[in-house]
Amino acid sequence: MTVNEQAKRAREAAAALATATRATKDTALLAMADALVARAGEILAANAADVEAGREAGLSAAIIDRLSLTEGRVDAMADALREMAALPDPVGEVVRGSTLPNGLELRQVRVPFGVVGIIYEGRPNVTVDAAGICLKSGNAALLRGSSSAARSNAALTAVLRDAVATTGLPADAIQLLDASSRDSVKELMRARGLVDVLIPRGGASLIKTVVEESTVPVIETGVGNCHVYIDAAADLDKALTVLLNSKTQRLSTCNTAESVLVHASVAEAFLPRALAAFQEAGVTVHGDPAVAAYSDAVVPATDEDFGTEYLSADISAAVVDSLSAAVAHITRYGSQHTEAIVTESVAAAREFVARVDAAAVMVNASTRFTDGGEFGFGAEIGISTQKLHARGPMGLPELTSTKYIVTGDGHIRT
Secondary structure, eight states, X not given: OOHXXXXXXXXXXXHHHHTOOHHHHHHHHHHXXXXXXXXXXXXXXXXXXXXXXXXXXXXOHXXXXXXXXOXXXXXXXXXXXXXHHTSOOOXXXXXXXXXXXXXXXXXXXXXXXXXXXXXXXXXXXXXXXXXHHHHHTTOEEEEEOOGGGHHHHHHHHHHHHHHHHTTTSOGGGEEEOOOSSTHHHHHHHTOBTTBOEEEEEXXXXXXXXXXXXXXXXXXXXXXXXXXXXXXXXXXXXXXXXXXXXXXXXXXXXXXSEEEEEEEHHHHHHHHHHHHHHHHHHTOEEEEOHHHHTTOTTOEEOOHHHHTOOOOSSEEEEEEESSHHHXXXXXXXXXXXXXXXXXXXXXXXXXXXXXXXXXXXXXXXXXXXXXXXXXXXXXXXXXXXXXXXXXXXXXXXXXXXXXXXXXXXXXXXXX
8 A cells, every 4th residue: 555545544534533532532542552461462572573683683772772662661651541541632622712802702722733644763662652642632643663663563553553443433543654665754755735744753864854855744853962061050969960860861762961061160079970970880971181181981072972862871071161151062062952951050040041942951850851751741742843833742732733713693804
């Protein structure tokens, strides 16, 4: 089946979803969650084949981690669907409303996009998250995962489609596109008029390609070259805790810290502790000369290092002379995802928050909190780093558009 044929079936499914009640959609989500748990064995078997093939192909440890499923991760995906079922339905929410001077009643309400295409790399959990959040927000999902997770995604999609069908909603609300060639990506990006919006999730090259080549409107999710700035007024114990969690809590996520900036006035007190802690955690530090002066284990940093989203046990590091220098560094190398400051100075925190251009700014908190679940949104479709329509974690409301409903009583314009 071609992508256009699947998109047409998705449009038919979207029409049914647009009028589905919250109760019906929530029943489908709960059925999907139960099915994942009940059929975990076949999902894990398919995933094991993908992981084995990935190792044979020489995929990195970080990519294998993203690809791998366990019984616990399957349970977590099911739990995310149950949590989503408990969230308010965004469809039909009145964003604003008023009665105009001429007596017309005006309401702006949330409505589904219709058909949402998601292009993503080797994370099978995205299949479930994307399918669930699209269904709850009334959208049909066209899923195009990576070839490295093809077996896992096929097994997950089959389970989800079967579950949805038992609730009276169309199974075509969730469809998986062929991942064996790039043709399906090209067709999806050209399906303007059939696909309402496209969301890429993955590395910089994937996102760049989709943004530049798609004729379908794109919500851009960005890479995460996230920074932690240790201010002159930082509590250094707190700073070390926040920094280590930002980097090491999970290496392969977009909200993991990839760079640390340290104010020169606290470098002597802080860097030896931080470098020792990183060495103990197995993290390689790519530092400027000021950082390298504190440890022989530091690898000299290149300009490319400061702009890299490592997704591995690596981090770049630099000493800066001021908060302004830290902001300038972040402006040059950051990806407008998540930036953090550790400081006890209210003035410094306010200045950092005001000047740093990012989807999320953390004050004395780990970058790892930029996440739909952590923000209380439930599962997310991605972290938007653009400024139009949605920015930051994209939960249910961000998967909707709006329409104006105008109600009169024979009103005419004069």
